Amino acid sequence: EAGVAQSPRYKIIEKRQSVAFWCNPISGHATLYWYQQILGQGPKLLIQFQNNGVVDDSQLPKDRFSAERLKGVDSTLKIQPAKLEDSAVYLCASSQPLRGTRYGYTFGSGTRLTVV
Amino acid sequence: SQKIEQNSEALNIQEGKTATLTCNYTNYSPAYLQWYRQDPGRGPVFLLLIRENEKEKRKERLKVTFDTTLKQSLFHITASQPADSATYLCALLTTDSWGKLQFGAGTQVVVTP
Numbered sequence A: 001e002a003g004v005a006q007s008p009r010y011k012i013i014e015k016r017q018s019v020a021f022w023c024n025p026i027s028g029h030a031t032l033y034w035y036q037q038i039l040g041q042g043p044k045l046l047i048q049f050q051n052n053g054v055v056d057d058s059q060l061p062k063d064r065f066s067a068e069r070l071k072g073v074d075s076t077l078k079i080q081p082a083k084l085e086d087s088a089v090y091l092c093a094s095s096q097p098l099r100g101t102r103y104g105y106t107f108g109s110g111t112r113l114t115v116v
Numbered sequence B: 001s002q003k004i005e006q007n008s009e010a011l012n013i014q015e016g017k018t019a020t021l022t023c024n025y026t027n028y029s030p031a032y033l034q035w036y037r038q039d040p041g042r043g044p045v046f047l048l049l050i051r052e053n054e055k056e057k058r059k060e061r062l063k064v065t066f067d068t069t070l071k072q073s074l075f076h077i078t079a080s081q082p083a084d085s086a087t088y089l090c091a092l093l094t095t096d097s098w099g100k101l102q103f104g105a106g107t108q109v110v111v112t113p
Helices: A099-103
Strands: A005-007 A010-013 A019-024 A031-037 A044-050 A053-056 A065-069 A075-079 A088-095 A111-115 B003-006 B011-014 B019-026 B030-038 B045-051 B056-059 B062-067 B072-077 B086-094 B107-112
Touching: A005 A088, A010 A019, A019 A088, A019 A111, A031 A075, A044 A065, A044 A075, A075 A088, A099 B045, B003 B086, B011 B019, B019 B030, B019 B086, B019 B107, B030 B062, B030 B072, B045 B056, B045 B062, B072 B086
Parallel strands: A010 A111, B011 B107
Antiparallel strands: A005 A019, A019 A075, A031 A044, A031 A088, A044 A053, A065 A075, A088 A111, B003 B019, B019 B072, B030 B045, B030 B086, B056 B062, B062 B072, B086 B107
8 A cells, every 4th residue: 555645855944934744644544643753852743633623633833833634635734934943854644543553653754844 | 741751872782682672651551552663764664562451562573561560661673683773662542542642752773783
């Protein structure tokens, strides 16, 4: 099966600019996650979708971050305006409901964002 | 506060030896503990899962133990190979946060020939 696709792979923007990341999960995976991984740290969950509904966005900085999942498939994560501390790798992952607890999540390769 | 702690220092090991990594957690009651491998520039890849009522799990050269009394998991790579060089992440799932997989910072393993 095809993996989780993410684009772009790299992005450099100036602070206060906006940026968007795209994710296409594995076909049939109803659950989609966005994680932020700062250099030297583990991934931190930003938002979790079940189909096109939000299950958990408690760690999403909602004043500047937004995310949507179109028709329960693809998802976009947006940052507006970006801050220097947003420099990180943004990882998308997907799983089948409950199966993720037993069979792990499948991650994309991520988008490396550098804010200058 | 909840914490997942892994050794921040890289583990340097000679090929053929066993690498042992530690994952300690506090203020969690995990139902599942997962281990992932992450290579530079790539996303984490799922390796193994162990449930709270299991003591040990094996998969090929990998072995995971889970001690809920000590609040600790050990991850072993036996007969290590240079291809095993990567960062290994511990992650927890609790019964009150299904689907919210929380990660430690990872431990880098370097296997030299």
